[in-house]
Amino acid sequence: MQIIKPDTKIDFVGKRKIAVIISAVLILVGLASLIVKGGPNYGIDFAGGTLVQVLFEEGTDAASIKDSLSDLELGSMSVQLFGDNDNEFLIRVENSSGELKGLSNDIRDALSAQYGPEQVDIRRVEMVGPQVGKDLRSKGIKAIFYAMLGILVYISWRFEFRFAIGAIIALIHDVTITLGAFSLFGKELDLPIIAAFLAIIGYSLNDTIIVYDRIRENVAKYNKESFSFIVNRSINDTLSRTLLTSGTTLLVVLSLFIFGGGVIHNFAFAMLVGVLIGTYSSIFVASPILIFWEQRKASKLVAQPE
Amino acid sequence: MSKSIKIRGGLVLLCLILALFSLAPTFTQNLPDWWLNSVDPIHRGLDLQGGMHLVLAVDVDKAVESRVDTLIDQTEAMLREKDTVYKRIERRQGDRLVVIVYDEEAGAQVDSLMAETYPSLEQATLPAVGGFIEKHFRLSDVEIENTRDYAVRQALETMRNRVDEFGVSEPTLQRQSGNRILIQLPGVEDPDRAISLIGKTARLEFKMVVEDANLQDAVAGKLEPGTRLLYEHNVNRSTGAVTENPIVVYDKTALTGDLLADANVRIDTRFNEPYVAIDFNAVGAKRFDQITAANVGKRMAIVLDDTVYSAPVIRERIAGGSAQISGSFTSQEATDLAIVLRAGSLPAPVSIMENRTVGPSLGHDSISKGVKSVIIGGFLVIIAMVIYYQLSGVVAVIALVLNLLFISALLALLGATLTLPGIAGIVLTVGMAVDANVLIFERIREELRLGKAPKLALDVGYSKAFLTIIDANLTTLLAALVLFQFGTGPVKGFAVTLSIGIIASLFTAIFVSRVVFNLFMDSRAVKRLSI
Numbered sequence: 046m047q048i049i050k051p052d053t054k055i056d057f058v059g060k061r062k063i064a065v066i067i068s069a070v071l072i073l074v075g076l077a078s079l080i081v082k083g084g085p086n087y088g089i090d091f092a093g094g095t096l097v098q099v100l101f102e103e104g105t106d107a108a109s110i111k112d113s114l115s116d117l118e119l120g121s122m123s124v125q126l127f128g129d130n131d132n133e134f135l136i137r138v139e140n141s142s143g144e145l146k147g148l149s150n151d152i153r154d155a156l157s158a159q160y161g162p163e164q165v166d167i168r169r170v171e172m173v174g175p176q177v178g179k180d181l182r183s184k185g186i187k188a189i190f191y192a193m194l195g196i197l198v199y200i201s202w203r204f205e206f207r208f209a210i211g212a213i214i215a216l217i218h219d220v221t222i223t224l225g226a227f228s229l230f231g232k233e234l235d236l237p238i239i240a241a242f243l244a245i246i247g248y249s250l251n252d253t254i255i256v257y258d259r260i261r262e263n264v265a266k267y268n269k270e271s272f273s274f275i276v277n278r279s280i281n282d283t284l285s286r287t288l289l290t291s292g293t294t295l296l297v298v299l300s301l302f303i304f305g306g307g308v309i310h311n312f313a314f315a316m317l318v319g320v321l322i323g324t325y326s327s328i329f330v331a332s333p334i335l336i337f338w339e340q341r342k343a344s345k346l347v348a349q350p351e
Numbered sequence: 352m353s354k355s356i357k358i359r360g361g362l363v364l365l366c367l368i369l370a371l372f373s374l375a376p377t378f379t380q381n382l383p384d385w386w387l388n389s390v391d392p393i394h395r396g397l398d399l400q401g402g403m404h405l406v407l408a409v410d411v412d413k414a415v416e417s418r419v420d421t422l423i424d425q426t427e428a429m430l431r432e433k434d435t436v437y438k439r440i441e442r443r444q445g446d447r448l449v450v451i452v453y454d455e456e457a458g459a460q461v462d463s464l465m466a467e468t469y470p471s472l473e474q475a476t477l478p479a480v481g482g483f484i485e486k487h488f489r490l491s492d493v494e495i496e497n498t499r500d501y502a503v504r505q506a507l508e509t510m511r512n513r514v515d516e517f518g519v520s521e522p523t524l525q526r527q528s529g530n531r532i533l534i535q536l537p538g539v540e541d542p543d544r545a546i547s548l549i550g551k552t553a554r555l556e557f558k559m560v561v562e563d564a565n566l567q568d569a570v571a572g573k574l575e576p577g578t579r580l581l582y583e584h585n586v587n588r589s590t591g592a593v594t595e596n597p598i599v600v601y602d603k604t605a606l607t608g609d610l611l612a613d614a615n616v617r618i619d620t621r622f623n624e625p626y627v628a629i630d631f632n633a634v635g636a637k638r639f640d641q642i643t644a645a646n647v648g649k650r651m652a653i654v655l656d657d658t659v660y661s662a663p664v665i666r667e668r669i670a671g672g673s674a675q676i677s678g679s680f681t682s683q684e685a686t687d688l689a690i691v692l693r694a695g696s697l698p699a700p701v702s703i704m705e706n707r708t709v710g711p712s713l714g715h716d717s718i719s720k721g722v723k724s725v726i727i728g729g730f731l732v733i734i735a736m737v738i739y740y741q742l743s744g745v746v747a748v749i750a751l752v753l754n755l756l757f758i759s760a761l762l763a764l765l766g767a768t769l770t771l772p773g774i775a776g777i778v779l780t781v782g783m784a785v786d787a788n789v790l791i792f793e794r795i796r797e798e799l800r801l802g803k804a805p806k807l808a809l810d811v812g813y814s815k816a817f818l819t820i821i822d823a824n825l826t827t828l829l830a831a832l833v834l835f836q837f838g839t840g841p842v843k844g845f846a847v848t849l850s851i852g853i854i855a856s857l858f859t860a861i862f863v864s865r866v867v868f869n870l871f872m873d874s875r876a877v878k879r880l881s882i
Contacts, residue, residue, distance in 0.1 A: 046739050051800055098713070143408070143702030145550040150543060168713040170542070172706040177406065188837035192830045199829060203822055237772050240845040243834045244779055247827035247849075251783065254826060255790065258819040286786075286793045293735055293789075294782030297728030301778050304727055306720035308398070308713075312775055 049285035057328055058277040058336060064329035068218060071322075075225010085224060088233035089171060091185070093178035095138045095148045098169035099156060104131035113159035117151050128307045133168075141174050148172070185239040189220070192243055196250060204257055207338045212253050215331035219249045219322045226318045232311050241315035248294065249323030252287060253331040259283050260332070273336045280328055291324040356873055359866045366858075367753065370760035377763055393763045396770030396844055399718050401711030402537040403545060406704040407510075409530045414502030414699035415495055416445050422469070422488075423448055424603075429468060435460045438483060439576075446495055448472070450486040451479060458484045502698040503530050510534065510549050512694035517548055531704060542708045544687065552656050552700045553691040555608025555629075555676075557642070560650035560662050564599035577602050581652065583659040586679035598659050600652045605642050610635025612672075614692035616685045619677065625685035626677035629692065636672025644668040655688075656700075721774035729755070729781050736785060740792055742881030746867045747788040747860075754784050754852075754859040761851045770844025780852030787824070787860030791816040792882055805880040806872060813865055820861065828853045 079085060089096050099110075107124040114122065114136070121139040142148050149170040156165045173181075193213055200209035220242055227234060259279035267275055298320055302313035375382060377392040397404050419442045426448065430437055438451040450465075452458045458476065465472060465488055472488040479485040490498070507526055514522045514536070523535040539545050561578050569580045579602050582595040612632040619626050631639055642651070643665050652662040653676050660678035680688065732751070736744040758777060762769055795812030803811065831853065834846035871877075 046741075051797075100712075143704065145547050145703065146543075147546075147703060147706065149706075149708075166710070166712070168710040170706060170708040172703065174702075174704040177705045184837050188833055191836075192833040195829045195833060196826055199826055236842055237775075237845070239837075240772055240775075240834060240842045243830045244776075244845070244849065247830035248779075248783065250826045250830070251786065251823040254823045255819055258822060282797075283793075286789050289735075289739060289789050290783070290786040293732045293785050294779070296731040296735065297724075297778045297782040300724045300728035300731060301775060304720060304724040305775070305778075306717055308717055308771055309721070309724075309775055312772065316775075316779070 047285070048288060053281050053284060054277075055281060055284070056277060057280045058273045058333060061329065061333040061336070064333065068222075068326075068330060071222045072218070072225065075222055075228060078225060078228040082228055085228060085234045086231060087178075087182070088235035088238075089137065089141075089173045089178070090236040091178050091182045091234060092139070093141050093173050093175035095141050095152075095173075096169070096171040097136045097138075097149050097152050097167060098127060099134050099136065100166040100168050101132040101134070101160060102164040102166075105134075105160070106131065107134065109159075110134055110136065110156070114152060114155050117148075117155055119148065119152075133307075141172050143174060181236060185236070188239060189242060189246070192246055193217075196246070200254070200257075204261060207335060208257050210338070211331045211334040212250060212257070214334055215253055215326040216246050216249060218326050218330050219245055219319060222322050223315055223318045227315065230314075232314060235311065237309075237312045238315050241312045241319065244316060245319030245323055248320060249326060252291075252323055252327035255286065256280055256283050256327055256332055260335070272339045276332050276336055280332055284328075287324060287328065291320060294320050353873060356866065356869045359862070360870060363753075363863050363866050366757065370753075370756050373760045373763045374756070377759070390763055391766060393759065394766060394768045395714075395718075396768045396773065397535060397537060397707070397714075398709050398771045399714045399721075399769065400537055401539075401709050401714040402535065403539050403542050403709075404705070404707040405534040405536075405546070405549070406527065406706075407532045407534065407550060407701045408704045409503045409506045409532065409697070409701050410699045411499035411502050411530045412445055412699075415490065415498050416442065417699070418498045419446060419448055419490065426450065426465070429464065430461070433460070433464060435464065437461065443487075446490045448488045450488070451483050452486065453483060455484065458486055461486050499530065503532065505698045506701065507532055509695050509697055513549055513691060516690045516694060517545065519545075532701075538711065540711075544683070546703070546706075548687050548691060550701050550703070551687075551691050551697075553608070553688075553694075553696040554656055555611070555692060555696065556604045556654045557606040557639075558600040558602075558604055558652045558654055559646060560652050561599040561601060562649060566597050566599065569599045570597050574599070581654060581657060581659050583652075583662060584678065598652060598662060600654070600659075605651070606631075606635065606638050608692060608696055610638065611692060614689045616682070616689050617675070624677070625680050625682045626675050627680075627685055627689050627692065628673060628675050631672040631674075633672075636670075639672055639674070640668065640670050717771050718774075721771060725755075725774065725778050725781070728778050732781060732785055736788075740882055743792055743795075743868075746864050747785055747792070749867055750788060750859040750864040751781065751784055753863055754856050755781065757855040757859065758848065758852050761855060762848070765851070767847045767851070768844055769848070772842065773844035773848040776845045776848035777852060780849065780856055783827070784852070784856035784860060787816075787820045787856060788864055790820055791860070791864070795880065795882055799880065799882070805877045808880065809868055809872070813861070817861065820857070824853050824857055 107126065110124045111122065119138045119140060123137045125135045127133045127135045136152060138148055140148060149167065149172065153165065153167050193216060197209045197213055200212050223242065223245060256279055259282050260276055263275045263279050267278065295317070298313055298316045301309060302317055305313055373390045376387050376390050380387065423440050423442060427440055436453060436457050438453060440448065440450050443449050450461050452461055462474065466474065469488070471491050471494055473491055475487040477485045477487060503526060507524060510532065511524050514524065519536045519539055521537055523533070525533045527533050534549065536545055564575070564578065574580060578599050581598055581600055583598050585594045585596060587594070610631050611629055612635070613630045615628050616625050617628045618624070646665050647667060648665065650662045650664050652659045654660070660676050676688070729751070733748045736747050738744070740747060755777070758780065791812055794816045795808050798808035798811045799805070828850060831846050831849040834842060835850065
């Protein structure tokens with residue numbers, strides 16, 4: 046079976062101006078959401094705080110849970126339904142306490158008093174102190190930075206410097222849009238999401254390199270053609286592979302998103318957005334940047350003849 | 352069949368047997384001992400098997416303070432012994448010992464005595480209000496650093512003893528950077544109890560009660576110098592109501608828990624209530640003997656972490672070196688108290704920096720959901736590959752299944768820990784593993800379209816795709832390695848499976864799939880490739 050016919054010649058490069066607009070809109074919407082909401086929605090890993098996942102024997106609702114915790118004066122608190130049933134909830138409190146008898150104890154005692162001790166099963170407690178949160182945040186940013194640096198060096202070595210710049214811009218593009226999507230959908234940024242971001246970086250890069258590799262090969266093959274023709278040709282050559290691989294990866298990520306359970310849900314969401322954007326960017330961002338670079342160089346040569 | 356194929360086929364078979372061998376203990380314990388001893392089952396992370404991940408910070412400044420306090424006690428004793436007149440000794444700014452004297456002569460005496468006994472202290476003289484002279488002695492930076500470091504090491508040691516007594520299988524206790532201690536307790540059933548057991552300072556002190564103190568003044572904050580207000584914690588036996596009674600004690604500690612030899616739970620037959628019986632060591636017993644002899648008829652407060660448990664009247668001299676701590680305990684509280692007293696007190700209080708606790712039921716849920724998504728995702732990929740590439744798709748599927756097998760086997764062999772994000776890493780690898788095969792197959796199709804014979808197309812396809820695959824996978828591996836370096840807990844788990852997955856998929860997609868092709872095609876003359 047074939048989805049893409051062997052001699053497909055879609056003019057991707059010609060549509061790069063439209064792509065610039067689409068990318069700009071996606072990035073701006075994300076950034077606007079980030080600015081309106083005052084930065085990313087950090088989960089407790091990065092902001093510090095306490096998270097308690099409670100399974101109730103019988104169904105209840107967020108309002109009555111909040112009610113039974115109101116005496117504790119926990120500060121800013123959110124209660125969210127977890128999973129598909131109405132008996133499991135995530136309680137998140139902004140405060141954290143270094144005390145041995147922490148907030149989670151108080152929460153459990155208050156819930157037990159309200160619902161009865163047998164009704165309440167504390168399935169997960171996460172408490173991250175503000176200092177640890179700050180440490181993790183700086184570590185996370187460093188991780189993404191070093192990953193990009195390593196990639197820059199590797200691609201410069203294996204290809205050329207401009208390829209590396211193209212790849213990095215595409216990666217920044219992908220991460221920014223995914224971050225924007227997280228903000229837009231009100232999802233929390235947690236430690237596993239940093240893992241997802243690095244996986245997206247890895248994945249998108251994988252895609253980009255395969256097109257680049259073909260460009261490198263085609264430059265030798267069609268040495269009489271213009272660079273933009275070669276780029277377009279290469280994107281078309283690899284299109285069938287790009288779509289199929291994205292397709293299979295999306296299948297598994299989708300299965301993770303649907304069946305993986307609540308704990309992994311946001312991770313899968315990040316991957317879902319990231320794989321889609323990563324595929325788009327390797328066709329419409331990473332490769333056209335090479336052409337922009339080439340044209341700029343050419344215009345410079347015309348403007349300043351030496 | 353050519354020799355090269357036999358060798359390569361043999362290699363794949365060998366890997367397969369090794370993989371099955373190392374995976375067997377994960378699925379069944381019903382194996383001979385030598386087998387179980389040679390490979391462990393795959394380690395499950397705390398998020399999958401349930402358990403507790405704690406990062407505790409030792410309050411090292413408190414350790415420095417108590418070091419200075421000890422110095423103050425010793426200095427007081429020394430000055431008194433040498434008949435040196437001084438007004439007061441106190442601790443200031445945490446790391447400073449200050450002796451206030453009336454005149455130059457006494458000051459010089461203090462200076463020379465201190466310089467002789469504690470040469471490492473840094474000395475300074477300051478005039479004080481009212482014509483007094485302050486002699487400052489400060490711990491050197493090296494000594495402060497050593498005290499802090501020692502506090503963390505000792506805390507770690509004590510916690511290890513306590514955890515051992517608590518009985519958790521395969522606990523991890525590690526010192527992290529600075530004053531932090533990481534503790535992992537897999538499968539712990541009562542997390543709250545574990546925390547209070549590990550983190551309790553358990554500083555046991557015996558202090559004499561100030562009998563003529565004015566409690567109203569004390570509660571209002573007016574205290575005589577050298578005394579301190581504490582609260583006695585009382586539980587009403589019938590109602591369970593808790594009351595706190597103020598009680599004023601002398602600052603000076605008569606005796607501490609450091610001199611304990613043993614602590615055990617006993618039952619008080621009168622109220623059928625547990626108490627903790629403690630036995631002092633020889634030094635402690637002697638001191639206890641002296642103190643009780645000198646204070647018959649007075650009350651002695653038994654203070655644990657600044658809470659008075661009881662303040663019994665000393666009726667007579669106690670020579671045997673045993674005492675009891677009673678305080679309306681439940682039997683578990685008494686057991687835990689005995690454990691922490693036996694293991695020793697922490698050199699300084701600790702606070703919780705990070706706590707992640709997952710109940711076993713949630714861990715179980717996560718595994719079943721994770722496995723389910725791997726199976727469904729894998730199945731969808733298999734269908735897609737077979738539809739798209741027909742028989743060649745089947746080859747890719749064989750490579751994929753072997754890939755999953757090898758990843759799991761490597762996890763077991765390397766003793767790596769499988770976490771929930773780790774499962775996500777495997778799912779992702781499944782998606783990306785087929786990519787290598789897709790690249791190869793697309794190349795083969797291109798070569799076939801150019802009119803090459805199937806066998807040649809296969810060879811050219813593999814060799815042309817090879818570098819692309821290496822480049823693409825190495826960069827992803829790069830990201831995974833950064834992740835591993837950065838990794839804490841769950842993220843590390845993801846990095847581990849992703850790295851292992853990339854390596855395994857390179858092997859299966861490039862090497863194994865080729866062997867399968869060769870096995871089919873070498874034996875017959877293939878005219879058409881099903882791709």
